[in-house]
Amino acid sequence: MKFTQLFTRTTREISADETAINAQYLIRGGFVYKNSAGVYSFLPLGWRVAQKIMAIVRQEMNKIGGQELFMPALVEKKFLEPTGRWNLDVGFFAKSMNEKEASFTLGWTHEEVLMAIASRYVSSYKDLPFSAYQIQTKFRNEARAKSGLLRGREFMMKDLYSFHASEADLMDFYERAKEAYLKIFSRVGLKAFYTLAAGGDFTANNTHEFQVVTPIGEDTIYICGGCEYAENKEISNLKAGDACPKCQGVVREEKSVEVGNIFPLGTKYSVPLGLEFVNQDGVKNPVVMGSYGIGISRLMATIVEVMNDPKGILWPESVAPFKVHLISLEQPERVEKIYQRLVEDGVEVLYDNRDDKTAGEKFADADLIGCPIRLVVSRKIAEDEIEIRRRSESAARVIHLNDLAASL
RNA sequence: CGGGCUGUAGUGUAACGGUAGCACGAGUCCAUGGGGUGGAUUUAGUCCGAGUUCAAAUCUCGGCAGCCCGACCA
Numbered sequence: 020m021k022f023t024q025l026f027t028r029t030t031r032e033i034s035a036d037e038t039a040i041n042a043q044y045l046i047r048g049g050f051v052y053k054n055s056a057g058v059y060s061f062l063p064l065g066w067r068v069a070q071k072i073m074a075i076v077r078q079e080m081n082k083i084g085g086q087e088l089f090m091p092a093l094v095e096k097k098f099l100e101p102t103g104r105w106n107l108d109v110g111f112f113a114k115s116m117n118e119k120e121a122s123f124t125l126g127w128t129h130e131e132v133l134m135a136i137a138s139r140y141v142s143s144y145k146d147l148p149f150s151a152y153q154i155q156t157k158f159r160n161e162a163r164a165k166s167g168l169l170r171g172r173e174f175m176m177k178d179l180y181s182f183h184a185s186e187a188d189l190m191d192f193y194e195r196a197k198e199a200y201l202k203i204f205s206r207v208g209l210k211a212f213y214t215l216a217a218g219g220d221f222t223a224n225n226t227h228e229f230q231v232v233t234p235i236g237e238d239t240i241y242i243c244g245g246c247e248y249a250e251n252k253e254i255s256n257l258k259a260g261d262a263c264p265k266c267q268g269v270v271r272e273e274k275s276v277e278v279g280n281i282f283p284l285g286t287k288y289s290v291p292l293g294l295e296f297v298n299q300d301g302v303k304n305p306v307v308m309g310s311y312g313i314g315i316s317r318l319m320a321t322i323v324e325v326m327n328d329p330k331g332i333l334w335p336e337s338v339a340p341f342k343v344h345l346i347s348l349e350q351p352e353r354v355e356k357i358y359q360r361l362v363e364d365g366v367e368v369l370y371d372n373r374d375d376k377t378a379g380e381k382f383a384d385a386d387l388i389g390c391p392i393r394l395v396v397s398r399k400i401a402e403d404e405i406e407i408r409r410r411s412e413s414a415a416r417v418i419h420l421n422d423l424a425a426s427l
Numbered sequence: 428c429g430g431g432c433u434g435u436a437g438u439g440u441a442a443c444g445g446u447a448g449c450a451c452g453a454g455u456c457c458a459u460g461g462g463g464u465g466g467a468u469u470u471a472g473u474c475c476g477a478g479u480u481c482a483a484a485u486c487u488c489g490g491c492a493g494c495c496c497g498a499c500c501a
Contacts, residue, residue, distance in 0.1 A: 030438085031452075032438040036493060036494050128501070163498090178501085281501095312501050348460070348461065377462080378463095
């Protein structure tokens with residue numbers, strides 16, 4: 020991709036109201052456009068990042084047997100009434116043109132919807148277990164959208180639902196989902212703590228959240244410095260300095276962002292909705308369920324919150340919009356050749372080919388956009404050389420062009 | 428949803444109730460070319476609606492929006 024082909028542009032200034040680092044850098048870099056508070060468009064750069072995150076999530080969900088599907092955002096009243104979630108004051112109700120009362124809400128979760136689908140196909144224990152997921156836009160009428168992409172009214176979420184014949188089978192899958200989640204967060208460069216938490220509107224049981232430590236987080240968690248056991252303050256009796264209930268290590272308090280969660284729903288929804296299967300003895304039983312969420316857009320924002328410096332973002336290579344940010348300061352013909360060769364080698368390159376920007380501006384933009392590797396071509400180095408610098412490093416070094424491929 | 432603060436150009440700011448101005452940005456052109464360079468030139472604004480007034484960015488009321496605190500919260 021050539022910089023001059025991008026229809027977006029970076030900006031130096033941003034509204035003073037934008038206090039969250041993720042909002043500042045993502046907007047300034049041209050990753051997202053803020054349509055309304057908590058409502059964002061993903062621009063070409065941001066969409067590339069989102070797609071990379073989604074690809075990782077898909078890979079890990081597929082590995083544990085998740086089957087991807089796609090459900091409607093419009094959810095009719097009939098789905099949510101049986102579980103008492105129609106009037107929960109969470110959704111945006113779709114405007115109805117010819118009835119006084121709205122009959123659709125914009126989906127903020129999809130247990131009921133998928134269960135309606137599943138009921139068409141599940142009748143026997145032989146139909147279980149299975150799990151299905153989607154990556155879709157969710158809508159929640161947040162009383163207070165804030166912190167950039169961290170708390171939106173509209174956001175991207177991966178929601179997976181699992182269906183089982185027994186509690187034991189659910190918990191077996193629950194463990195595998197946990198491992199898959201930890202893998203996902205690790206792959207996008209984050210350290211996530213598996214945290215015991217309350218279930219909110221989803222289940223009366225305790226559940227688990229995946230928490231990433233960062234000052235902007237809205238949650239408070241207690242983490243053991245020894246075994247990394249963690250509890251959310253909302254259910255915890257711990258306080259900083261306490262002994263870990265698991266290993267007696269010292270517990271510390273941290274602010275954190277909930278990037279994912281897993282709920283052992285059990286039969287909470289299958290009972291009211293009548294989702295049953297016949298077991299081997301011919302007896303009807305409610306399906307045992309779990310649900311598992313990852314906020315894709317929140318995850319993207321969290322990565323920015325954790326990986327940045329005063330100049331901009333430091334994307335991990337796994338989710339960076341491009342691996343390489345190539346800057347031409349002079350001799351565009353020469354740089355063009357390098358660009359073409361990198362592209363032919365399958366390297367994702369953002370080539371800053373602008374001829375009306377100064378070196379300082381190009382460097383500043385490269386730092387802001389945050390691709391892992393910066394390459395610079397200029398008169399200062401020999402024809403067969405190129406300058407390389409990792410975004411995480413302060414100093415650049417000059418290498419021979421023949422060594423370029425091996426250095427990426 | 429309660430409380431607080433605030434709405435003037437993309438950003439930051441001025442203007443006694445009396446001509447909406449400045450800087451930066453952005454666009455164009457020229458020069459420049461290793462950390463946001465210099466010059467010329469262009470562009471763009473009083474959140475919306477009522478009211479008071481000869482006259483409203485300014486005063487009043489009502490909306491709406493944004494930010495912060497709290498409550499809430501996959």
